[in-house]
Amino acid sequence: MLDQNWREEVVIIAVPTAASVSDANRYRPPALTxxxxxxxxxxxxxxxxxxxxxxxxxxxxxxxxxxxxxxxxxxxxxxxxxxxxxxxxxxxxxxxxxxxxxxxxxxxxxxxxxxxxxxxxxxxxxxxxxxxxxxxxxxxxxxxxxxxxxxxxxxxxxxxxxxxxxxxxxxxxxxxxxxxxxxxxxxxxxxxxxxxxxxxxxxxxxxxxxxxxxxxxxxxxxxxxxxxxxxxxxxxxxxxxxxxxxxxxxxxxxxxxxxxxxxxxxxxxxxxxxxxxxxxxxxxxxxxxxxxxxxxxxxxxxxxxxxxxxxxxxxxxxxxxxxxxxxxxxxxxxxxxxxxxxxxxxxxxxxxxxxxxxxxxxxxxxxxxxxxxxxxxxxxxxxxxxxxxxxxxxxxxxxxxxxxxxxxxxxxxxxxxxxxxxxxxxxxDEDGYLFLTGRIASLINRGGEKISPEYVEDILAGCPGVAEAAVFAIPDAVHGHRVGAAVVVEREGEGVGPEQILQYCRQRLSAFEVPDRLEVVAALPHTAEGGLDRRAVDALYAH
Missing domain, CATH: 3.40.50.12780 (ANL, N-terminal domain)
Structure with a gap:
């Protein structure tokens, strides 16, 4: 079972429900080869x-x-x-x-x-x-x-x-x-x-x-x-x-x-x-x-x-x-x-x-x-x-x-x-909804504890004032790896510093998941498709 405190939120929002075809039950996708x-x-x-x-x-x-x-x-x-x-x-x-x-x-x-x-x-x-x-x-x-x-x-x-x-x-x-x-x-x-x-x-x-x-x-x-x-x-x-x-x-x-x-x-x-x-x-x-x-x-x-x-x-x-x-x-x-x-x-x-x-x-x-x-x-x-x-x-x-x-x-x-x-x-979940928790290759092994950087990034991004986060492994002679993080803060959140962000994490993450090192950066690198470029992140910060 997951040891992370995941929570699904079922949301019903008031939005127009008219689809392109008036009767959704009659919708037929296009026929093509x-x-x-x-x-x-x-x-x-x-x-x-x-x-x-x-x-x-x-x-x-x-x-x-x-x-x-x-x-x-x-x-x-x-x-x-x-x-x-x-x-x-x-x-x-x-x-x-x-x-x-x-x-x-x-x-x-x-x-x-x-x-x-x-x-x-x-x-x-x-x-x-x-x-x-x-x-x-x-x-x-x-x-x-x-x-x-x-x-x-x-x-x-x-x-x-x-x-x-x-x-x-x-x-x-x-x-x-x-x-x-x-x-x-x-x-x-x-x-x-x-x-x-x-x-x-x-x-x-x-x-x-x-x-x-x-x-x-x-x-x-x-x-x-x-x-x-x-x-x-x-x-x-x-x-x-x-x-x-x-x-x-x-x-x-x-x-x-x-x-x-x-x-x-x-x-x-x-x-x-x-x-x-x-x-x-x-x-x-x-x-x-x-x-x-x-x-x-x-x-x-x-x-x-x-x-x-x-x-x-x-x-x-x-x-x-x-x-x-x-x-x-x-x-x-x-x-x-x-x-x-x-x-x-x-x-x-x-x-x-x-x-x-x-x-x-x-x-x-x-x-x-x-x-x-x-x-x-x-x-x-x-x-x-x-x-x-x-x-x-x-x-x-x-x-x-x-x-x-x-x-x-x-x-x-x-x-x-x-x-x-x-x-x-x-x-x-019971209804067949998929929840992603990370990539096998990107798991951080900190003294035998397996940490999903994507999960920690999601917690960091929920901190008020944080716009984006990247989490990475820092080589460590004792633990194998330590957890590092780089975050971008919103303009209105420029007063948010590393200690406030880490305190937010300590209240929501297990102790071994909390970043050992966190720095605020101006921007994070992205791939051509718009996703986080983890290789570039490692080259910039994982040392």
Whole structure:
């Protein structure tokens, strides 16, 4: 059983419960087989509905216009010498070019590997080589970013132009049909595959995750069904599309359900324009990591226009633990539920989610129930744990990848029996809600006591005046490790010092869990996806 004093809080909040489809019991998720037919139903049934809102002018691109651009790119790629099942890189910010390139290439039978456009040349080349990409589709960088580093394979520039009259055209400079020899993981791919995504981390740590069209279709259907997304819904793209969070939850689920996605004019999230973007899109929801939610909450007193101007139905949080104090504060501010989600690249993003209010209660501190996968929490012997007992989280189902590309050892370790062994720790309650308690690899061993840094971080973040916290292991000759912490304080909490924070911890943590060393810092490092960068934290403070 858990020895930590965990507490679940069941919350019923007064929010509008009207979903995109008037009768929730009749909701049917979109029927699709993968990325190749993602737009087909909308082009048939709602060709003139908004699919995208793009550029700083916030031009509207209909499903009919988007499909025409996609078909154009599909045709042009057909003359390059690429064959079905070949890998192609996609290096682009969150712009119309990304969407057109992704859908055009997959419709041509290619396997697309989206790559962070801000990577340095060495990491860019390493990822392109590892996946065996035979060319790169190159879109414009985000505002303020340097031009994309040159890679070792042909880079084909793709540009979408939308005239003031609303007509859209695409230019694709392929430079002829010559392609380089096959390298990397190409022979592990087939025409059944749609994507290769890189897990978060540095180049030497990131793993390549192949996802089939069937994986994609199952994930998109599950996300749409969880939130009952439909043609009346719209969102603003906050998270980058080269990671599964932004790609599946914001972009693909919206397009599959006939909704609309606004792509910020800068090509990436900007807190300065976010609420104007939400209003321009008539957005009904959005999804982000906790760091973004914290930023929006901090600025809400001045910038948030109010629920009458932007009446969102729900907000979604994924990518890192969400502090319950932040969750409650945002729900009060927005007048809408903030739903915590558990997802990962290996499962084509979403695994669990808190439900919409009309579908079940919110339990603050949990990440909700399974949304289409089989979920287990097991002990060290692989036996299912009783409710309330901590163990490793295992996942199995139609969204889960078959393994890692070019990494048989990693595949054997993480997928030994068809189940993905996540290395996440957690427990299920009596209602099947999952509560995450940490990562196996990040446990701190202090004199034989196992300490979850995520749990201590959650306690620290609940201290008045603390905005964010990072907990790490400090090597110690006697105990093996001691517990260290770095915290960021809110502006109004600048008078809060280490001793006040530690006193708060002593009242809520076991003695061995209380940080031995705590320092207040200006900021903490984050990954490209918005989560806490633990390797960088260790390098900065764990000494």
């Amino acid at each position: 993968g990325l190749a037919d993602l737009l087909d139903r909308q082009v048939r049934d709602h060709p003139h509905a908004r699919a995208l809102v793009v550029t700083e002018a916030r031009a509207h691109l209909s499903y009919h216009a988007l499909a025409a651009l996609v078909e154009d790119v599909t045709g042009r790629l057909g003359g390059t010498g690429l064959r079905r099942g070949d890998a192609i890189g996609l290096v682009c910010a969150n712009t119309a070019e990304f969407v057109v390139a992704l859908l055009g290439a997959t419709r041509a039978g290619l396997v697309v590997a989206p790559i962070d456009p801000t990577l340095p040349a060495s990491q860019m080349s390493a990822r392109i080589g590892a996946v065996g990409a035979r060319a790169i589709l190159l879109g414009p960088p985000a505002a303020g970013d340097a031009p994309v580093a040159q890679a070792d394979v042909p880079s084909w520039n793709l540009r979408v132009d939308i005239s003031p009259a609303g007509t859209a055209t695409v230019e694709l400079e392929t430079g002829g049909p010559v392609v380089p020899p096959v390298r990397g993981a190409r022979h592990d791919l087939s025409a059944d595959d749609a994507l290769v995504l890189f897990t978060a981390g540095t180049t030497d740590q990131a793993k390549m995750v192949p996802l089939t069209h069937a994986n994609v279709a199952a994930s998109v259907r599950d996300i749409c069904a969880t939130y009952e997304l439909g043609p009346d819904d719209a969102t603003v793209a906050v998270m980058p599309f080269f990671h599964s969070h932004g790609l599946f939850a914001a972009l693909l689920a919206s397009l599959a359900s006939g909704g609309c996605v606004l792509l910020p004019g800068q090509g990436r999230f900007s807190a300065d324009t976010f609420w104007d973007d939400m209003r321009a899109a008539a957005a009904t929801w959005f999804t982000a990591v906790p760091a973004v939610h914290e930023t929006l909450l901090d600025r809400s007193a001045v910038e948030y226009p109010g629920p009458q101007v932007v009446p969102v139905k729900f907000v979604r949080s994924c990518g890192a633990p969400l502090n319950t104090a932040t969750q409650r504060a945002l729900e009060r501010t927005l007048g809408a539920p903030l739903l915590s989600v558990y997802g990962m690249t290996e499962s084509a993003h979403q695994v669990t989610s808190e439900p919409l209010p009309q579908q079940g209660p919110l339990k603050h501190g949990s990440v909700g129930r399974s949304t289409g996968v089989d979920l287990r929490v097991v002990d060290d012997h692989g036996h299912p744990c009783p409710p309330g007992t901590q163990g490793e989280v295992w996942v199995h189902g139609p969204t889960v990848t078959r393994g890692y590309l070019a990494d048989p050892g990693g595949t054997a370790q993480s997928f030994p029996d068809g189940w993905f062994h996540t290395a996440d720790l957690g427990f299920l």
